[in-house]
Amino acid sequence: MTREQLIDTLGKNGRRLTMKAGELVGFDFSGLDLTQADFRFADLRRANFRGAILRQADLRYANLSGADLTDADLYGANLNFCGLSDTKLTGANMEGASLNYSVGQGHQSLKKLPAEPITLTTILQKPGWGLMIGALLGALLIYGCNAVVFFTNLIVTAKDPVLVGLYRFLIVQNLSDGIVMFLLVWAMSIWLARHVAKPWKRHLIITLVVLVSFFIVNTGIYFLIGKPSIDELRKRSEEAYVNAPWYCYVVGDLLVANFFLYILQQGRQMTRKLSEQEFQLLNLEQLKTRAELDALQAKINPHFLYNALNSIASLVHDDPDKAEEMTLLLSKLFRYSTGRDGELFASLADELEMVRTYLQVEKVRFGNRLTFTVDISNDALTSLRLPQFLLQPIVENAIKHGIAKRAESGRIDVRIYEKADYLHLCVHDNGPAFPDDMGGGYGLRSIQDKLNLLYGDDASVEFQNFPLKQVLISIRLDRINTPPVGTASPTRPTPA
Numbered sequence: 001m002t003r004e005q006l007i008d009t010l011g012k013n014g015r016r017l018t019m020k021a022g023e024l025v026g027f028d029f030s031g032l033d034l035t036q037a038d039f040r041f042a043d044l045r046r047a048n049f050r051g052a053i054l055r056q057a058d059l060r061y062a063n064l065s066g067a068d069l070t071d072a073d074l075y076g077a078n079l080n081f082c083g084l085s086d087t088k089l090t091g092a093n094m095e096g097a098s099l100n101y102s103v104g105q106g107h108q109s110l111k112k113l114p115a116e117p118i119t120l121t122t123i124l125q126k127p128g129w130g131l132m133i134g135a136l137l138g139a140l141l142i143y144g145c146n147a148v149v150f151f152t153n154l155i156v157t158a159k160d161p162v163l164v165g166l167y168r169f170l171i172v173q174n175l176s177d178g179i180v181m182f183l184l185v186w187a188m189s190i191w192l193a194r195h196v197a198k199p200w201k202r203h204l205i206i207t208l209v210v211l212v213s214f215f216i217v218n219t220g221i222y223f224l225i226g227k228p229s230i231d232e233l234r235k236r237s238e239e240a241y242v243n244a245p246w247y248c249y250v251v252g253d254l255l256v257a258n259f260f261l262y263i264l265q266q267g268r269q270m271t272r273k274l275s276e277q278e279f280q281l282l283n284l285e286q287l288k289t290r291a292e293l294d295a296l297q298a299k300i301n302p303h304f305l306y307n308a309l310n311s312i313a314s315l316v317h318d319d320p321d322k323a324e325e326m327t328l329l330l331s332k333l334f335r336y337s338t339g340r341d342g343e344l345f346a347s348l349a350d351e352l353e354m355v356r357t358y359l360q361v362e363k364v365r366f367g368n369r370l371t372f373t374v375d376i377s378n379d380a381l382t383s384l385r386l387p388q389f390l391l392q393p394i395v396e397n398a399i400k401h402g403i404a405k406r407a408e409s410g411r412i413d414v415r416i417y418e419k420a421d422y423l424h425l426c427v428h429d430n431g432p433a434f435p436d437d438m439g440g441g442y443g444l445r446s447i448q449d450k451l452n453l454l455y456g457d458d459a460s461v462e463f464q465n466f467p468l469k470q471v472l473i474s475i476r477l478d479r480i481n482t483p484p485v486g487t488a489s490p491t492r493p494t495p496a
Contacts, residue, residue, distance in 0.1 A: 003028050021385075030068075035194065055194060076193060093197070148175075165229030173221045180217050181210055181257050189264040203258050210257040214250050308333070311365045326364045332357050348416065349382035355391050355414060362399050369409055370399075377417035384423065384480050387450050394427045394471045397444055402431020402469075423477050428470040434463045447473070455479050 006029075010017060016036040023043050030050040037057045044059075046066040054069075056076040063083040069092050076096040084099075151167045158164045185206060192202040222230075308330050315323040336354050352374055359372045376382065395412060403410030415426040444461070451459040451473070458476040 007032070073197070075197065095199070162229050162232045165225070166233065169221070169226035169229060172225060173218060176221055177214065177217050177253065178256075180213055181253055182260055184209055184213055185257050185260045186264060189261055192261075203261060206257055206261050207254055210253055211250060214253050218249075308361060311361070315365065322364045326361055329357055329361045329364070333361070344387055345385045346388045347382060348376075348384045348386055351386060351388070351391055352376065352382070352414070352416070354389075355395055358392055358395060359412065362403075366403065366410070369406070370403055370412070371409065372412040372414070374414045375416070377415075381416060381418065381423065386475075386480065387454060390447060390450070390473065391425060391427065393444060393447055394473075397471070398427055398429035398431065402429035405431055418477060421477055422474045423480060425473040425475075426470050428468050431469070433465045433469055444471075451475070 010032065016038065017034055018038040019042055020038050021041040022039070024039075024047055025043055026046045026048075027044070028048045029052045030048045031052060033053045034057055035053055035055045037054065039057060039059045039062050042059075042062045044062050044064050044067050047064070047068070049067060049069045049072045051071045052069075053073045054077050055073055056078075057074070058078045059082055060078050061081045062079075064079075064087050065083045065085045066087065068088045070088050071091040072089075073093045074097045075093055078098050080098055080100045082099075148171065151171050154167045155164050155171070158167065188206065188209065192205065196202045196205065308326075312323055312326050312330065315326060333354065336350070336357075356374055359370075359374075363370050363372070391414065395414065398412050403412065411430045413426075413428045415424075415428070417424050417426075448461050451461065455475055458479045460474050462472045462474070464470050464472060
């Protein structure tokens with residue numbers, strides 16, 4: 001995938017970019033608007049994000065070692081559990097960024113970052129001014145609740161209908177004003193976080209909006225339900241209704257509105273802190289899963305090579321030319337199996353090429369007794385990223401238990417197609433039917449274990465005898481990492 005293709009994708013999609021688990025080593029993202037992009041579990045080593053906008057981007061578990069984030073806007077970005085060794089963060093806007101358990105926080109560029117976000121919880125835990133703020137909040141809340149109780153009681157017990165109307169007006173006015181003010185702050189907080197970088201500008205905008213809403217709400221309620229009672233009281237006596245200047249009341253609205261804005265913005269990073277023990281357990285679970293997948297991968301390779309070498313040995317004396325051809329094909333397979341560099345996934349195009357090569361190896365062995373086809377319904381599917389060695393053990397099983405047991409010609413058909421939101425990988429052979437107690441050898445069990453580890457209930461393996469004998473693997477398409485629209489490379493696609 002090229003930078004130009006990414007820019008074209010960003011222009012067409014009109015939505016946040018999703019590149020989860022992408023292999024993006026050294027990719028150039030400099031100057032791009034990647035607001036709310038999803039880079040979870042991505043390999044971003046040495047990636048260039050210089051001057052990029054990554055506001056509220058999700059980079060959890062991403063490897064950012066050696067990445068250049070100079071002058072990048074990381075407001076509200078989630079960098080939890082990231083690898084940040086040798087990451088350049090000079091001039092980066094890290095306001096509101098979450099860095100819990102990120103590896104490399106001792107880096108020089110990160111020394112000035114706060115250990116934890118400033119939230120209402122951390123404020124109230126401070127022994128000095130945190131105590132004063134908590135006491136003030138408690139006093140205001142109790143005062144407000146008691147005022148509601150007091151005026152409600154007056155409405156119930158008052159005999160004068162004019163006073164009842166006044167008290168009703170005061171309660172409705174304050175409750176409506178508070179509700180409207182909070183809804184405005186809540187509705188605008190997300191928009192402000194995305195479009196206004198400076199905190200003081202956000203608070204200024206909220207102040208102006210709340211000021212306008214104060215006049216609209218209070219004026220409307222006054223004319224709807226308050227004016228008759230107040231006018232009647234003023235007729236009785238000029239001192240019967242003495243009110244404070246309007247600006248005394250609006251100050252309270254403005255203070256509370258700005259306080260709510262602060263709490264809402266900080267609340268977005270009030271994620272539950274993992275204890276040190278929980279963090280260790282999480283790491284152990286991830287390492288265990290990775291080790292299990294690596295073990296499955298490692299065991300498949302010698303299992304396959306053992307069978308192939310036996311085939312070569314059987315041809316060395318009888319047909320040296322075929323043995324040589326088979327050896328060259330095997331070396332191609334060996335390069336594929338040993339050149340994965342720790343990767344667990346490969347493109348479907350690579351997997352099919354591996355299967356074709358394997359079948360060519362076996363065709364040298366079986367000659368005209370073996371014919372095969374490899375068919376894919378849509379070329380776009382070749383860029384899907386799947387676990388390595390997903391198809392080869394099934395094809396190998398078809399050779400060993402199907403074709404090898406037939407005296408006449410045998411046939412293997414590999415078909416790849418999509419149906420009902422699932423990717424289907426089908427291997428058919430015309431050998432003997434599967435037994436009823438079919439459990440599969442190591443290769444087939446390894447596929448089932450691998451799919452279970454990676455996809456859970458969203459993937460399955462079926463052994464079918466009717467209408468055709470075949471092994472069918474089904475995986476939900478939305479669980480498979482796919483490249484962005486416009487990506488041309490099938491070998492190292494990047495999810496969109």
